[in-house]
Amino acid sequence: MNLTDILKKTGIENFKKEEILFLLNQKEEDAREEIYRAARKVRQKYFNDQVFFYGFVYFSTYCRNNCSFCFYRKENKQPPRYRKSRQEIIETAVSLKESGVHLIDLTMGEDPYYISHPEELIETVREVKDKTGLPVMISPGVVSHKVIDQLAEAGASWYALYQETHQKKLYDSLRTGQPYEERMAAKEYAAQKGMLIEEGLLTGVGESREDIYLSFQEMERLGASQVRTMTFIPQDGTPMGKIERRSFHDELLNIALMRILFPDRLIPASLDVDGLNGLKQRLMAGANVITSIIPPKKGFAGVASAKTDIDEGGRTVEGIMETVKECGLSDAGALSYQKWIEKRQSQR
Ligand code: SAM
Ligand code: MD0
Ligand code: SF4
Numbered sequence: 001m002n003l004t005d006i007l008k009k010t011g012i013e014n015f016k017k018e019e020i021l022f023l024l025n026q027k028e029e030d031a032r033e034e035i036y037r038a039a040r041k042v043r044q045k046y047f048n049d050q051v052f053f054y055g056f057v058y059f060s061t062y063c064r065n066n067c068s069f070c071f072y073r074k075e076n077k078q079p080p081r082y083r084k085s086r087q088e089i090i091e092t093a094v095s096l097k098e099s100g101v102h103l104i105d106l107t108m109g110e111d112p113y114y115i116s117h118p119e120e121l122i123e124t125v126r127e128v129k130d131k132t133g134l135p136v137m138i139s140p141g142v143v144s145h146k147v148i149d150q151l152a153e154a155g156a157s158w159y160a161l162y163q164e165t166h167q168k169k170l171y172d173s174l175r176t177g178q179p180y181e182e183r184m185a186a187k188e189y190a191a192q193k194g195m196l197i198e199e200g201l202l203t204g205v206g207e208s209r210e211d212i213y214l215s216f217q218e219m220e221r222l223g224a225s226q227v228r229t230m231t232f233i234p235q236d237g238t239p240m241g242k243i244e245r246r247s248f249h250d251e252l253l254n255i256a257l258m259r260i261l262f263p264d265r266l267i268p269a270s271l272d273v274d275g276l277n278g279l280k281q282r283l284m285a286g287a288n289v290i291t292s293i294i295p296p297k298k299g300f301a302g303v304a305s306a307k308t309d310i311d312e313g314g315r316t317v318e319g320i321m322e323t324v325k326e327c328g329l330s331d332a333g334a335l336s337y338q339k340w341i342e343k344r345q346s347q348r
Contacts, residue, residue: 003031007038012220012261017213023257024209032253039256039286042263047288050332051324052266052340053317054103054137054291055096058301059084059124063109065141066176069164069205071235071306072109078237080301083113086124090131092298097132100317101293102337104134105160107303110141118147126154134334135341137198142178142186152193157341159190162200162228166218167211174205191223196344199224203254204232204246212254216261225344226266226289229254230273233304248278252285259286266340272302275309276319283327290320 001022009015026032043049060083066073084092093104106128108114114121121140129136137158138151148159163183164174171180191197199222201207201215219227231251234243251273258267269282272292279290294300294315302310309315324330332340 003034007034007260010042010260010263012216015261020213020216020257020261021209023260024212024253026253032249032256035253035256035260036285039259040284042259043286043288046263047332049329050288050336051283051329052103052289052332052337053101053293053320054105054268054289055093055099055101055134056105056107056272056292056294056300056302057089057092057096058107058294058303059089060108060111060114061301062111062113063141064112064115065110065178067178068174068176068239069202069232069235070303071238072303073238076235076237079306082299082301083111084300086120086127088298089124090127092295092300093128093132093134095295096293097134099293099295100331102134102332102334103137103158104128104132105137105139105158105291107139107160108141114140115143118143118150121147122150122154125151125156129155135338142183145186145189148186148190148193148195152190152195157196157345158198158226159187159195160198160200160226161187161190162198162202163215163218164200164202165205165207165211166201166214167207170206170211174202187222191348194345194348196225196341196348197222198226198228200228200230201254202232203229203248203251205240216257219258219262223348224262224265225348226268227258227262228268228270228291229258230270230304233273248274248281252281255282255285255287259288270304271309271315271320272304275305276314276323277309279320279323280327283323283329290324293317293320
């Protein structure tokens with residue numbers, strides 16, 4: 001198989017399984033650079049070198065679950081637990097909007113309070129949308145079909161829910177006590193109701209190339225409009241806390257392959273793994289969204305990197321602009337983001 005020839009193609013439907021496995025197997029720096037270059041060309045063609053910015057509002061860090069990889073798992077005593085008031089959430093969302101983000105991602109642990117008071121969540125979505133005028137993504141974990149209906153009705157554009165892996169045994173070891181099919185069904189239902197879906201996988205949790213291939217297939221089957229991956233970061237006080245952190249190079253390869261296989265989808269470069277430090281490489285691998293933009297000194301946390309660069313202002317629109325420019329990219333603007341969403345929704 002010839003790398004250069006394979007890289008002439010885009011779109012998962014045009015690749016044979018062996019070709020994707022072959023791409024996933026490239027370990028030499030030169031070969032990987034060639035893949036990143038191809039991914040950048042695809043981004044140029046489909047997105048004209050423009051990127052989108054997502055504000056991240058982690059409004060409750062309480063969680064009933066015990067994901068083995070997550071700092072905020074119920075049994076961990078270490079993370080700061082907070083539940084922000086509606087007022088604080090709105091103020092933060094508005095200040096994020098004023099700083100230049102294009103979407104507000106409202107994220108929570110599976111907080112028992114919100115699970116028994118879904119109307120609070122729904123009202124928050126409605127108000128954030130109303131007061132910011134921006135599209136809203138909701139990342140609440142698994143919620144009932146009824147709550148999905150209400151979230152869609154309140155105007156949430158996106159439902160973000162990551163399977164982490166599509167290999168069921170590995171899934172069961174990561175998302176302990178959370179049936180695979182239930183999580184998948186929530187996404188499928190939200191898609192049916194006209195919400196855009198974000199699917200994601202963790203890199204560096206023992207997945208094989210075959211498993212990654214399976215995840216790409218599932219992303220396609222779901223019709224995910226945004227696809228992501230983040231390198232697993234070991235967390236203190238958790239069952240996977242003593243595993244050695246892997247370099248982010250496999251994440252970069254996965255980002256680039258997603259860009260080539262899903263040329264017209266959104267793919268995040270998350271500030272939540274390596275902070276501002278890792279942004280350039282992720283953008284140079286073909287990402288076109290910068291996520292986990294968090295206002296400094298307001299007491300809002302990240303997930304995988306709970307604190308990195310937040311209070312220093314590194315995870316702000318101002319903080320990322322130099323890197324964006326260095327990569328030859330520019331701010332797509334809120335209007336073009338809105339249009340992208342409308343177009344995608346009309347195709348679903
Ligand atoms: N609680 C909701 C859920 O699990 O769907 C929403 C927020 S959850 C904290 C968001 C995502 O962060 C997870 O799905 C996972 O992909 C990622 N994440 C959590 N812990 C991580 C870690 N230690 N390293 C890398 N990514 C992590
Ligand atoms: C991020 N910390 O974008 C956020 C989070 C949830 N929808 C996203 C993982 O990196
Ligand atoms: Fe809870 Fe989400 Fe963390 Fe799992 S990943 S423990 S559901 S906050």
